[in-house]
Amino acid sequence: MSQHHNQNEIQHYYEGDQSKLYSGIMQHHTDVNSPESKKQIGRIWKVFWILLVVTLVEVVLGMFFSHQMPKALVAFFFLALTILKAGYIVAIFMHLGDExxxxxxxxxxxxxxxxxxxxxxxxxxxxxxxxxxxxxxx
Amino acid sequence: MSQATATTAPETKMWGGGRSPFNVSYGKMMMWFFLLSDSFTFGALLIAYGTTRFFSAVWPDANQVFKSFPFMGEANLPLLFVSLMTFILIMSSVTMVLAVHAGHYGDKQGVIKWMLWTIVGGICFLSCQAWEWTHLHSEGGWWGSFINATDPVSTFQHFFNHHKESVQAALPAHGMQATHDFFNYFFTITGFHGAHVTSGVIFNIVVLINTVNGTYERRGHYEMVEKVGLYWHFVDLVWVFVFTCFYLL
Structure with a gap:
């Protein structure tokens, strides 16, 4: 911990010695241009495209097909796609999958x-x- | 990805003190607990909406209620505007997670850049919501609207898929109550969500100011970015469910 908090002791009172409690992903990376970092950024954009495509599918389904299909089937599709989107947001964006x-x-x-x-x-x-x-x- | 912990206590001492058994800092865990409780608040509101909808004989049709787009007049563009709002919020979620990522690497300039974009996205979303509220209000929708029993069916039938025979048959007896309920829930739930977005934007601005001032650089880590990031992603997460319940189902 000595490398943290040494320039400004007041910080200690706000955060305590939290530095050793970080989850793995918080720990001491230095190079934002490293291959590992690039890989993470690639994963983020991949999830963005998934969310976008799923939303577009939902909108097209809602606009053109929801009145022709059985109600229960439409509801099932929408709920399944919603859970899928929620899963990606929680697992990747909120890093719960990394905990x-x-x-x-x-x-x-x-x-x-x-x-x-x-x-x-x-x-x-x-x-x-x-x-x-x-x-x-x- | 390195999962190294600072202490080298063996697994059996996991709960023996001196470290976080969950390998998560106090602040982050409390943010997760808060979000868990908040998900039950939103869940209760949305399930109440669903219950009311289930016991209503008719219900307004999203393709009829939400078919306008700014500057497009009377053009029939169902779901297009809310798709734009959803896109803006997903986009701001991406910029937020990129800010968190930059924070992991101590990249101050990256954090500033992506936090700024996130704040811009949040403000755009709120502006869209303000337009949508104004538009629906101009059509007569508000908290406690549509209660005058002597009003004719024509005052609310355009919110319904009224070309369908069964819907038309139910409108005179149940249409007004359904419209009233629909708008009460709509403004309450999107309002509660909008209040979360507003406070999220404020938190983001505070964190941005701290980043610019070098507070987190001195502290040695950007965990605050991660914590407001969790909150911001949760707001996006709730919108995914609001979008499904109000605009799609």
């Missing part, structure tokens, strides 16, 4: 609650519509 596995699992496990959350609430909404349009008292 150690236990950290990745810690972030992802709470999100599985959404599976219950979505199914339960949408089913409830559908049941409301059924009740309101098929009520025997009407």
């Amino acid at each position: 150690i596995k236990s950290f990745l699992i810690m972030v992802l496990i709470p999100l599985t609650l959404f599976i219950w959350f979505i199914i339960a609430f949408l089913a409830d909404g559908g049941f409301w519509l059924f009740m309101n349009s098929h009520s025997p008292t009407r």
Whole structure:
């Protein structure tokens, strides 16, 4: 740590000795023009093109085909493509794919609650519509 | 990629203290926790939107509501403007991750360049959203709009795919409530997202100023760039879901 914080001691109070806690990718690279750095930048642009193409596919699907196809199929396509985009953003742009596995699992496990959350609430909404349009008292 | 840790403690001492078991600094981990909680806030809003939509007999059609483009008058251009907004936000996400990358290599000029582009992208996105809000407001949409039961169907039917027979049949009884609900959710959720973009732009400006002043260079690392980067990517991530829920489905 001696090479950090030595010019400005006040920094220590803001950050503490965090320098040894960085994940691997944070650690002491120096040459931004190195092949390793170039490879990373290439990966970023690759993901950009994937996101762009997936979005264009979604828009074309939404503009021209969504009224001709079965609703459930359209919804499935859109949700699958959305999850795909979200995966790329989280794994590559947010570097979650570069963190150690236990950290990745810690972030992802709470999100599985959404599976219950979505199914339960949408089913409830559908049941409301059924009740309101098929009520025997009407 | 080097995964070397500063201490050489054996695996069995992983949780023995003196190091981060997750190999992540405190600030970064707390940013992840915050984003996790924020994802539940956005998730709750979007699922509430879905629930309301499921219990509505009819629902406005995105291709009808969002078909305008600035300076194009009455031209029918469904989804084109929101595609542009999405492109701008994805682009700013790319420039952000390039700033983070430059930070990993201690490349101060690179961080400044890419942070500037990210801020420009964020401001462009907010400007687009301001235009879209203004446009929808001029069409009568706002929080609490479409509540006057005596208004005729013609005041809101252009938001629907009203050439379809089943939609037309449901409009007189359910159309106004659906339009009202749709705009309430639309302005609440895109507004909440826009507030995140706004604060993200402010954080980015603060980090840019610190970078220019050499604060991170003296500190020896650009972790703050990485932390605001996480926030900025999350905002992009949320937009991916908002885009799907409001404009596509």
